[in-house]
Amino acid sequence: MTRNPAEGGFDARLSTIIKGLNNEILNGLRSISKENASIIVDYISAMITEINPSDSYKGSTIHLLYSLSKYNKNKSFRFITRDEVISFLNARRKPESSDPLHKWIGTYNLYRVCLSKTRRSLIYTSISKDTAKVSEEYSANHNNMS
Secondary structure, eight states: OOOOTTSTTHHHHHHHHHTTSOHHHHHHHHTSOHHHHHHHHHHHHHHHHHHOOOHHHHHHHHHHHHHHHHHTTTOOGGGOOHHHHHHHHHTTOOOTTTOTTOTHHHHHHHHHHHHHHHHHHHHHHHHHHHHHHHHHHHHHHHHHHO
16 A cells, blocks of 8 residues: 555655665665655565565665656656556667677566566555545445435
8 A cells, every 4th residue: 555655654664664775775765756755665565564575675676666766757656657667678778789698688577577566566556545445435425325
């Protein structure tokens, strides 16, 4: 669940997820929009609960997501299109002359998988929020009819 960054507790949640990570990660999160930073914090918090990732995996995931945010000029993750994600990934490609062993492909594939998981998580979070909202509206309207 994504929380409003203005809500109390954002700094506490932020400090929990960056524990064990270097200051570059914290600075990166502070360099993007509060909305996207909050989405990243919520995503990493859920990841910690579900799979207990290593500090390295958390750090690389956060780095990837704040890089995506910066690349798209802090556009909300909820509104970033598939084409914008592909553009971000394609910007990581390297020409044959600078990378004859094609090492960029491993990074590209890692980014692709991570972004796919993140996008799915955001979609399901949005669906569950919309379902909850519809349920609340139905209950309110139904109770008013009695």
